Amino acid sequence: MSDLPTSAMVILRASARRYETASDSVTASDPTALLVELLVDLDLSTVDRFRRSFKSLLHEASGARPAIGDLIVLDLSRVDFIGVDGASALVDAKELAAGYGLELALVTATRGVEHALAATGVSQIFTCHGTVASALAFGSSHLGALTDLAY
Template identity: 35%
Template sequence: MGDAMSTGCSLTVRNGGVVVLSVVEEVDMATAGAVRRALHDLLDERPDTLVLDLRRVAFFGSSGISALVGAAHRADRLGVRLVVATTRRGVLRALEITGAADLVAVVASPEQAVASSVPEPRDGARIRFTQGVG
């Protein structure tokens, strides 16, 4: 996990079995491997919910999508709820275009993932972006 920390990732553990992995700047070929390893390491701990916080990510490329898709399949096998938190249009668009939004729930913030009932993925909607209240 130390490698991921050097690429703009931080980890927050919240009450109730929720872990938040926050990523900043870019998820591209240079950084996606560290993000992938961090996601897999955290999934191995089997939290109830793992939130990938992409609110401060300016670019989420195909390598990031690949890491997310792999993590979504792994989370499904392990019974972990994987949620993406972002309001960035570019990130939302990448999730929608690639179909990654069909594999995970998408919310505006980690707090929303914790506080509210997040729709389960694979419900037929192209993207489940829930606007924050307030």
């Protein structure tokens, strides 16, 4: 994937996204979700960095509430592989988000990700979507700006 050592890689990128609404006008009070893109495969070499980065992201994002709303969309569309340790880390991330009062939804756009989550049983505990747009549409039923962040 990259020649950089894992510790030097940016593995998460986060930004606030407004929910899709029927209204054409956007106001500062419109609810947002936190979109987090995972930029690397989630395996033994990256799982600890993911856990640390996600925890740091949640800690920082919690100070921006209610601006981030009640939903985190974790976009896995750039991910080709998730190992067993990675699937476990996703479960931990969901539990950590719940501790902050946030729902964690996944974008599982690749066959490899969908297969890994199904094989480990993890897909049964997540709300999974094929696209970011469908995840944000799901989020519009929830209540609810961060600047772009990288971890």
